[in-house]
Amino acid sequence: MIFVPQLFPEQASTGAVWIDYFYFFMLALCGGVGLTVTVFITLFAVKYRRRYDDEIPPESHESKWLEWGWTIFPFVAFVPVFFFSTAVYFKNATPPANAMEIYVTGRQWMWKFQHLDGQREINTLHVPVGKPIKLVMSSEDVIHSFFVPAFRIHMDVVPKKTTTTWFEATKAGEYHLFCSQYCGTEHANMIGTVYVMEPADYEKWLAQASFGGMALRGQNLFNKLACNSCHTGDAQARAPYLSNIYGKTIQTDAGEWVTVDENYIRESIYKPNAKIAAGYAGIMPTYEGQLSEEELQTLIVYLKAIGSGVQQAPPISNPQGVQPQPAGKNPDGTLPFKPDSAKPGTAGTEPAKQPEPAKPAPGQPAPTNPAPAKTGK
Amino acid sequence: MTPENALPKEHYLNHGYGWKSWLLTTDHKRIAWLYLVSITLMFFLGGFAAFLIRLQLLTPQGEILRNDTYNKMFTMHGVVMIFFFLIPSIPATLGNFLVPLMVGAKDLAFPKINLISWYIFIIGALYVLWIILSGGLETGWTFYTPYSTSYSTSNVTAATLGVFVLGFSSILTGLNFIVTIHKMRAPGMTWFRMPLLLWALYATSLIQILATPVLAITMVLVAVERFAGVGIFDPALGGDPILYQHMFWFYSHPAVYIMILPGMGVISEVISCFARKRVFGYKFVAVSSLMIAVFGFLVWGHHMYVSGMSPYAGMTFSLISYLVAVPSAVKTFNWTATLYKGSVSYDTPMLYVLGFLGLFMVGGLTGLFLASMGLDQHLHDTYFVIAHFHFIMVGGAVMAYFAGIHFWWPKMTGRMYPEAWGRLSAMILFIGFILTFFPQFILGYMGMPRRYSVYVPEFQTLNVLSTAGSTILAVGYVMPLVYMLWSLKYGEIAPANPWRAKGLEWEATGPIPAWDNFPVTPTVTEDAYNYPQRPVAEIERERAAGRAEGRMPELASGD
Numbered sequence: 001m002i003f004v005p006q007l008f009p010e011q012a013s014t015g016a017v018w019i020d021y022f023y024f025f026m027l028a029l030c031g032g033v034g035l036t037v038t039v040f041i042t043l044f045a046v047k048y049r050r051r052y053d054d055e056i057p058p059e060s061h062e063s064k065w066l067e068w069g070w071t072i073f074p075f076v077a078f079v080p081v082f083f084f085s086t087a088v089y090f091k092n093a094t095p096p097a098n099a100m101e102i103y104v105t106g107r108q109w110m111w112k113f114q115h116l117d118g119q120r121e122i123n124t125l126h127v128p129v130g131k132p133i134k135l136v137m138s139s140e141d142v143i144h145s146f147f148v149p150a151f152r153i154h155m156d157v158v159p160k161k162t163t164t165t166w167f168e169a170t171k172a173g174e175y176h177l178f179c180s181q182y183c184g185t186e187h188a189n190m191i192g193t194v195y196v197m198e199p200a201d202y203e204k205w206l207a208q209a210s211f212g213g214m215a216l217r218g219q220n221l222f223n224k225l226a227c228n229s230c231h232t233g234d235a236q237a238r239a240p241y242l243s244n245i246y247g248k249t250i251q252t253d254a255g256e257w258v259t260v261d262e263n264y265i266r267e268s269i270y271k272p273n274a275k276i277a278a279g280y281a282g283i284m285p286t287y288e289g290q291l292s293e294e295e296l297q298t299l300i301v302y303l304k305a306i307g308s309g310v311q312q313a314p315p316i317s318n319p320q321g322v323q324p325q326p327a328g329k330n331p332d333g334t335l336p337f338k339p340d341s342a343k344p345g346t347a348g349t350e351p352a353k354q355p356e357p358a359k360p361a362p363g364q365p366a367p368t369n370p371a372p373a374k375t376g377k
Numbered sequence: 378m379t380p381e382n383a384l385p386k387e388h389y390l391n392h393g394y395g396w397k398s399w400l401l402t403t404d405h406k407r408i409a410w411l412y413l414v415s416i417t418l419m420f421f422l423g424g425f426a427a428f429l430i431r432l433q434l435l436t437p438q439g440e441i442l443r444n445d446t447y448n449k450m451f452t453m454h455g456v457v458m459i460f461f462f463l464i465p466s467i468p469a470t471l472g473n474f475l476v477p478l479m480v481g482a483k484d485l486a487f488p489k490i491n492l493i494s495w496y497i498f499i500i501g502a503l504y505v506l507w508i509i510l511s512g513g514l515e516t517g518w519t520f521y522t523p524y525s526t527s528y529s530t531s532n533v534t535a536a537t538l539g540v541f542v543l544g545f546s547s548i549l550t551g552l553n554f555i556v557t558i559h560k561m562r563a564p565g566m567t568w569f570r571m572p573l574l575l576w577a578l579y580a581t582s583l584i585q586i587l588a589t590p591v592l593a594i595t596m597v598l599v600a601v602e603r604f605a606g607v608g609i610f611d612p613a614l615g616g617d618p619i620l621y622q623h624m625f626w627f628y629s630h631p632a633v634y635i636m637i638l639p640g641m642g643v644i645s646e647v648i649s650c651f652a653r654k655r656v657f658g659y660k661f662v663a664v665s666s667l668m669i670a671v672f673g674f675l676v677w678g679h680h681m682y683v684s685g686m687s688p689y690a691g692m693t694f695s696l697i698s699y700l701v702a703v704p705s706a707v708k709t710f711n712w713t714a715t716l717y718k719g720s721v722s723y724d725t726p727m728l729y730v731l732g733f734l735g736l737f738m739v740g741g742l743t744g745l746f747l748a749s750m751g752l753d754q755h756l757h758d759t760y761f762v763i764a765h766f767h768f769i770m771v772g773g774a775v776m777a778y779f780a781g782i783h784f785w786w787p788k789m790t791g792r793m794y795p796e797a798w799g800r801l802s803a804m805i806l807f808i809g810f811i812l813t814f815f816p817q818f819i820l821g822y823m824g825m826p827r828r829y830s831v832y833v834p835e836f837q838t839l840n841v842l843s844t845a846g847s848t849i850l851a852v853g854y855v856m857p858l859v860y861m862l863w864s865l866k867y868g869e870i871a872p873a874n875p876w877r878a879k880g881l882e883w884e885a886t887g888p889i890p891a892w893d894n895f896p897v898t899p900t901v902t903e904d905a906y907n908y909p910q911r912p913v914a915e916i917e918r919e920r921a922a923g924r925a926e927g928r929m930p931e932l933a934s935g936d
Contacts, residue, residue: 007819009824019755057720088750089754141528143684180758180826185515188829188832189444
């Protein structure tokens, strides 16, 4: 049992620093105002206490000047407070461009994580210190909320939608992860631990896992679902070619312009007819109910990977698709974080020297693929 | 001053006997009593749930309740306290009793609708009791989708219908007040001569009429999605869960002003009486109630900064949330200034007012922390929010309700409550409250999420403090229940105006109002709170003379 209560949470991220500054600023400001008013109330209540039953106080003199003064003063005072608070928010809102992505799925009542390198975890999250981490999150059932008090981050995890948040840990250690949006019976037990590790330890940890990379799993799935029977990229293709499309703004057949982001990909897979790329017919079937949230995330990662210069996979006949690869090798060339050396897998899967049948080198068109055709623009 | 030793022969409480004279009454004063009894029962039901919650949180593992039982308890606490206690508290009891007396009318504009609104309330309350007995509800009072529509196995459909029905009670009360205040003011009572409680109730009624239908629609949509599978909020059915949050908070944020605005009105009445001063800046205080009602409709998004809503929408809501704090600040400054050079006494209602001022200020200022997007990323859905909300609702609204009940008790019952016990329980409540809820601010910044039945061990010390405080708080709530009941039979007979207060309800009704309130329609010749600047004895003599001649006493003018 702890007898001296801890009064302040650990501060373990770059964003936490500014939030704490703002907190202390507000404590000083509001504490000052509150204390001043309390002093006046106490002073008046004591000094002007009723001294005999028939006491008649003198007439009050209202002061227009005073009245307007304390009406306008808070208006003026709130403006800098508002700007300070909003600045703190926006300072923390956008992840740096070099942030490393980790995919998060919330479900009743656990947290699941997929690293680009292929590691998967439940209720634990391992991250390196000093590296911006962007969390790409969605829920399989109800709304959850990802809350790590030590990082001062908080974001709802919403079903059928992608939300993001980010942090950069500054101190190695173990930190609580809570679900803070009520999600049912075991809501209070939907908690986990974030392990912030020194980079060297983190690399060691990374190398232990032995699944294929996340983009590779996505490519595998892409082939298994035969997406590339339509998204072929040749002139007669019935669907847009998907290389180099991520992050672009494309036109729909309704004439609107949409940016191809996580939520647009999700929508195009689940509700293909919602926003059809201009020039194509709405013939794609929906995959709603056929993909788990984690599978969808691998597809998103794959489309992101081929959106950054890597060519889309050609159709392959190998029913097993791509073989799993050891982690840490960064087979897709998509990881911003590249461990120099990775130990081979230890969990008894294929050795590191697997050939890569479905992975053409970046920038070099695969033989079955002609030059990128129309992208729906 | 010569206190009467006996109540008048005929007054509203002995006008008729038997259950019919109560259950079929259209008298606003008796309907106020019907509400008072019903919401007191609901208050102790909700309080019982809160007490179990605090006991559970004494230890990190939570020894006494299973998780789903705990979830049902905090849901019951929220639903009962908000929909069945706080929203009807001041309007339906003190408001029902006082609005006609304050405007100088014989009753509300629609006495029968007033009775109907109580029956609707009772139907809703019994329905919710049935839900609790038949398996409970565990969605939280917020009914967030898609949990409530597709995942919860408890009685959600029934509960939403209960809330839907209950809404009409609130709408009808609001409608009645608005019409009464517009059409039934006594001759001479202009808008800016009205007591500030009427201004506050008028603003509250506007919110009740305009916002409650949105809640009703939302609840119907939840029910439709739940039993008919129509996709509105559940994304698996093609709906949007964030839409639910927008609709829910469009009602539920203004609803917190339904709960606090009447309290602010009571504070203005009581503070002016116990400082024997006109409320400083009367017009500013009056208009600020309307400003709160209007701006209160534009800030619902500050509950949703981390919901995935656009940060630019968040910015707008944040800015307006700061602005809505200004009228509340103006009121607080004016109440403080009212004390200046007053004649301040420390009777029980005034102790509650002083408690209100301190606690409401803490609650309001911590609201600024939560209105800021930067801090809300950390504080959202933590105990900081719980503490803020309870400082406003319990430290603010409930303190004001207790101030009001003690203040008008002599007029409602014709008897005084025991003053010493009153002061003692006011102080016990204040101490118990601080001890219960202040540690929760710290817990919140430490990161303890709300609605947790078990928690990590480092939060225990503060939770133990909070639970200890809640036992003191419980004593503070049971004491008034006991001595108020006692005073109904044994309390000293009250004089007509024990506090020497101003206002028609004190000056023109005798010791306890008659069945039809005013023998003669009163005429108002002065501003509200025109406290005398000449010896009271002189005024009393004039009044006695007036009464002896059988005419309504002229209302004392201030000079």
